[in-house]
Amino acid sequence: MTQQCRIALAGLGGVGRATAQLLLSRRAQYRARYGVDVLLVAACGSRAGVMDAAGLEPDRLDHLEEGLTGADFIAASEADVLIEAGPSDFRTGGPGLPYLREALAAGRDAIVISKGALVFDGRALRDLAGSSGSLLKLSGATAAALPTIDLLNHNLIGCRVLGIEGILNATTNFLLDAMIHRGLGFAEALRQAQAAGFAESDPRNDVEGWDTACKLLILANFGLGADLAIADMAVTGIDKLGEDQLRDWRDQGLAPKLIGRLWREGEGFKASVGVHAYPPSDPFALVAGKNKAIRIATDLMGEVVAMGCGSEPMATAAAALKDFEHILAIRSGHAKPYGHLPLVGGNSSS
Ligand SMILES: NC(=O)c1ccc[n+]([C@@H]2O[C@H](COP(=O)([O-])OP(=O)(O)OC[C@H]3O[C@@H](n4cnc5c(N)ncnc54)[C@H](OP(=O)(O)O)[C@@H]3O)[C@@H](O)[C@H]2O)c1
Structure with a gap:
């Protein structure tokens, strides 16, 4: 790597602007730590x-x-690194797709914050990165401040991952919490989440489970070498939960959560999204409000649980810049990259 690292940013909404602000405020830190001038x-x-x-x-x-x-x-x-922070559309790939194709084909490293392109055309993007030698980092697209993909790619490397359970969507966790613990109806809980500024004005991707499905799919395909498609997943959200069901859970002291679940079947993986209710003794029952969590079961390191969240949009910006520091460490010779995992087979054939 030269003594300079040039960054280009596509997407200047709340997350893109927070990322630019944080990146520029850390220039002295990057120079001191990696000997690189970041532009x-x-x-x-x-x-x-x-x-x-x-x-x-x-x-x-x-x-x-x-x-x-x-x-x-x-x-x-002529940037060395693209940060892609545009809108997410998993049905078309969204505006991020052409940016990522161009960057990876040209050998630029890419930090992806939107999920759409990774869900829609992940295999091809992974192959492009593999053949051009680009690094493709995606913490922002996999629950951001909650460590998920790094657990798979770094902390648990070498272990056989047996399964994943995740509370991967902050809005639905907030809504379920408000309905169970504060007795709010779905519409009032949603109104409060929207008024607080974190639920989308069109909340369907969140409440119907698609956002959770996208994050789980990206984790499986990029973290475990799976080849899942969104159409392979059974996806149920929280929008059709009845008052009777909620009352039953409340009476039994259970905490319902919208869960993305991945498990091994045959040579491949299966995945689904739906509501599961946890007893108070389960760590997932403690994941309140806008928090998220992941539980990964492995053969030799047992079960690992991470939970938490930061304040948006800065938390997502910080997660994207964690990816950037991994790139800086590798490109400046402070660390070696991990290879791209080979495909191990999708669930459609298993
Ligand atoms: N907000 C969060 O807490 C959060 C957390 C994790 C991940 N994310 C993901 O981060 C991404 C950005 O979120 P956000 O809240 O910042 O969204 P946002 O406020 O809607 O901003 C999206 C930005 O993308 C730009 N854009 C749209 N089409 C483009 C194109 N063809 N080329 C370049 N830029 C284009 C928009 O441009 P204009 O300004 O011209 O419309 C806008 O600046 C989303 O994919 C979201 O899912 C968000």
Whole structure:
């Protein structure tokens, strides 16, 4: 790696801007730790952007020029690393897909925050990265501040992962908590989550279980070498829970959670999303409000549980920049990359 690392950012919403702000505030830290000057050389939204080979300061992000956007714009910046923070659309791949294809084909390292492209075309993106030697990092797309993909790719490496259970969506955990412990109806709980600014105005991806399914699929495919497709997964959300069911759980002292579950079957994996109710003795029963959690069962390291959350959008920005430091460590010779896992077979054939 040269003494400079040039970054391009696609997506300037809450997460993209928080990532730019945090990245620029840490430049001295990167220089001291890795001996690298980090420059933000390009940034864009859907219609406008800004580019400067000498590096952008934070105030330049408030002065975008119409028309400076798209994968060709990012390519022209000659960035070493792309941070992709656009909207997520797993049915089409979303606007992130062309950015990622271009970056990985050109040998740029990529940090992905949106899930759409990874779900829609993950195998091809993984293959592109493998053949060009790009690093493809995706903490932001796999529950962000909650460590998930790094547990699989680093902390548990060498073990055989037997299964995963995850509370991977903050909005649904908040809603279930409010319905069980505060006795709110679904509509009022959702209204409060939207008023607090963390539930989407169109909450269907969250409450119907698709956001959880996407995160689990990315974890399986990129963390375990699986080859799952979203159509292979049985997905049920929390939108159709009846008051009787909620009352039963409440009366029995159980804590219902929207769970993404992955298990081995034959040579491959199976996955599903649905509500499970946990007794108070289970660590998942303690995952309150907007928190998330993951439990990974392994052959030799037993069960590992992580839980928590940070304040958004800075928590997701920090997770993306954790990925960036892993890239800096590898490219500056402080660490060696882990290889891309081979495919071990999808659940459709097992
Ligand atoms: N918010 C969170 O807490 C959180 C947590 C984890 C992951 N994420 C993921 O992070 C991503 C960004 O979230 P957000 O809350 O920042 O979303 P957001 O506020 O809706 O911002 C999306 C940004 O993407 C831009 N965009 C749309 N099409 C584009 C294109 N073709 N080229 C370049 N930029 C384009 C938009 O541009 P305009 O400004 O021009 O519309 C906007 O700046 C999402 O995929 C989300 O799922 C979010």
